[in-house]
Structure formats: C-alpha cells, structure tokens
Amino acid sequence: MDILRSLVIGLYLEQPITWLHKIDPRVKLFWLLTFLLSPTLANPLWRIGIVVILIVLTLSSGIPERVWKQQMALILVLASLVFSLIAISADGLNVSHQPRRPIPEVTLPQPTNYQYAWKFSAIQVSRRSLDVGIRVGALIFTFLYAPTLYLLTTSPEEITTAISALSSPLKRFKIPVVEITLTLTLALRFVPLVLEEIQNLVRAVRTRAINWKKLGYKRAIALWLVVAERLVDNLFIRAEQTASAMEVRGFTNPNHHQVRWTNLKLMRVDFILGVILIMFWGLRIWVGGTN
Known part of the structure; x- marks a missing residue:
C-alpha cells in the first residue's frame, strides 16, 4: 500500500498548471474564507449553491479527472450519507408529558399546516429533517472540499507567502x-x-x-x-x-536571513476576482440569509 499515492486529500498538484494555479494566493485565500464563512447562518438554497460552485470550479479548472475524482468522491459520498441519514430521521425525541389537569373525554385534533414532504411505508422525510439534512450535508462538503481544492492548486510556499503578506501589519505589535x-x-x-x-x-x-x-x-x-x-x-x-x-x-x-519564498503580483484577473468577491458578499447579504 502506497500511502503517498493513496492519500490524495491535501496534496499539491504540480502538473498540469491550471488557471486556478495562476491566481494570486492572497485572492484565493480570501475566496477560501468566503466559501467557509458565507454558508454560516445561510439558507439551504445558498449552501447548495456553494456546493455547486465548488463542483463547477473543479470541472472547469482543467484538473485531471483522475485527481478530482479521488479528491471529490470520498467527501461527496460522506456528505450524501450524512444527508440521507438525517433526512430519514425523526424530527426529534418523543418526550412523554403528563398533564396536570385531567384529560378530557373528547379531544379534537389541532389544526396544523405541517405535512411530510415524502412518505413511503415506514420511511418518512419531513420538511424539518430535509432542511437539516441539506444544511449539514452541504456544510460537510464545503468545509472539507474547499480547503482541499485550495491546497490542490496552491503550493506550500505560496500559502505561507500569502499569510506572511496579509499578517505583515502584526509586526508593529512585535508578533514574530x-x-x-x-x-x-x-x-x-x-x-x-x-x-x-x-x-x-x-x-x-x-x-x-x-x-x-x-x-x-x-x-x-x-x-x-x-x-x-x-x-x-x-x-x-x-x-x-x-x-x-x-x-x-x-x-x-529572521532579521539576519530574510525569507523570500515567491514574488506576489496582482494581475488583471485577480482584480476581477476581487470585484466578483465583493458582489458575491452583497448577494449573500441580499438573498443568502436565513429564512
């Protein structure tokens, strides 16, 4: 068993160089934080949209099929399994309650607008369980696959250079x-x-x-x-x-030997992605909030 080849999650793809590789690592880091933070307190439709965006980015980036299948399949199966288990689960625990007053002889059913979204034999999928399943499954896929895609298209030197550049203001507070x-x-x-x-x-x-x-x-x-x-x-x-x-x-x-890993230079595509990022957050605030 070759562990270095079988464990594909978290590895860096050196060849071929895709358009995701050419993006500035600082811009990619901001987009990674966006993918991780925007699903928080968002509605299920927005979380499904984040999953679709990650899949479309992978398919359109030119990453070899053998790589993205290994990267995506395991996480997608895990998220789908969690979604299925939660969707067919009950809404909550049935807690028995003993009323203080005597139960009347005739009890009329209380009107309610709650209906099961899907029902087959003993399996019942309610609206609440379906909503919770979508939320949890989408979050699992997003939180696991977004960093995986970032590490797949960004070298360790670029990651550290981006973090160092973004953390440079902390030097004023004598942080190493x-x-x-x-x-x-x-x-x-x-x-x-x-x-x-x-x-x-x-x-x-x-x-x-x-x-x-x-x-x-x-x-x-x-x-x-x-x-x-x-x-x-x-x-x-x-x-x-x-x-x-x-x-x-x-x-x-560190003062004697200055560490320089790579040169960071913002290109035109980086500025375009920055504008799209701002628009993305505006759309998140407008339509992506919880219902």
Whole structure:
C-alpha cells in the first residue's frame, strides 16, 4: 500500500498548471474564507449553491479527472450519507408529558399546516429533517472540499507567502510573523516525510509475515507500541537533520536571513476576482440569509 499515492486529500498538484494555479494566493485565500464563512447562518438554497460552485470550479479548472475524482468522491459520498441519514430521521425525541389537569373525554385534533414532504411505508422525510439534512450535508462538503481544492492548486510556499503578506501589519505589535510563517512552511513540508516514515514501517512489518492470530492482543499491542516508538525516533532524526541543514544555510535569525519564498503580483484577473468577491458578499447579504 502506497500511502503517498493513496492519500490524495491535501496534496499539491504540480502538473498540469491550471488557471486556478495562476491566481494570486492572497485572492484565493480570501475566496477560501468566503466559501467557509458565507454558508454560516445561510439558507439551504445558498449552501447548495456553494456546493455547486465548488463542483463547477473543479470541472472547469482543467484538473485531471483522475485527481478530482479521488479528491471529490470520498467527501461527496460522506456528505450524501450524512444527508440521507438525517433526512430519514425523526424530527426529534418523543418526550412523554403528563398533564396536570385531567384529560378530557373528547379531544379534537389541532389544526396544523405541517405535512411530510415524502412518505413511503415506514420511511418518512419531513420538511424539518430535509432542511437539516441539506444544511449539514452541504456544510460537510464545503468545509472539507474547499480547503482541499485550495491546497490542490496552491503550493506550500505560496500559502505561507500569502499569510506572511496579509499578517505583515502584526509586526508593529512585535508578533514574530516570519517565524510563524517559516514554521508553517516546515510543517506543510514535513507532512510527506511523516507519511513516508509510516509507509516504510508498515512495509517493514508486512515483509516479516507476522502471524497476528498467534501473537494475541497483548503481544500485538506491544509490537505496535515498538513500531510507534520507532516512528517517533525517525521523525526526531528527520527534524534534527532539517534543523542542521537550515543552520548551515544561514537560517539562524529572521532579521539576519530574510525569507523570500515567491514574488506576489496582482494581475488583471485577480482584480476581477476581487470585484466578483465583493458582489458575491452583497448577494449573500441580499438573498443568502436565513429564512
């Protein structure tokens, strides 16, 4: 099992370079925050619209089919499963209530305009459960897939550069912006190393053809604890090697060594997307609010 190839969520697509890759990372970061914040306290129609926009962006961006199918399928199946379970669930718990006064002999049914949206045999989908299912399913897809699409089309260096540029006013308050962005970059670059170490240890255990049934639970747990300890040791070794390499290259003091990852330059398409972003929020305030 190749973990580095099977775990596709959160990876960066280097080739081919799509039009989403060419957008300024700061603009993409604002759009990411928009996709994450605009569904909050929005009506179900707006949340479904956000899901449709993300799918259309993926299909129109030129990302290879093999990539977006792996990226989107798992999250879409999860969101659909949650929507289905909530939609067929009851509106709430049936709580028995004992009235203080005696129950009259004849009780007339109270008029109500509440009707089930769909009913088949024992399965009933009410308006409230359908509304809650759409809300939760759309939020799950949006909150998981929007950052995935952002990471797929934005390199770690561009992400840290955008965060560093947007956080530059915090330097007046003596906040170590350079150290924070450098740490973030190292963390993003360290994730593939962690996956590689896990993959190597799993392959090492599989090549020994261990009979897990004969080991029993206690010995199996002890073996996995040894593997986990070895994983931690290997990660500390990798971290020490990275720190030594940085010291050799002069990364000793952020004031002494200025970190420049990439040059940020706003193009015409970035200004157009900025105007569309403002219009998007205006439309959200106008028609996207809760009913």
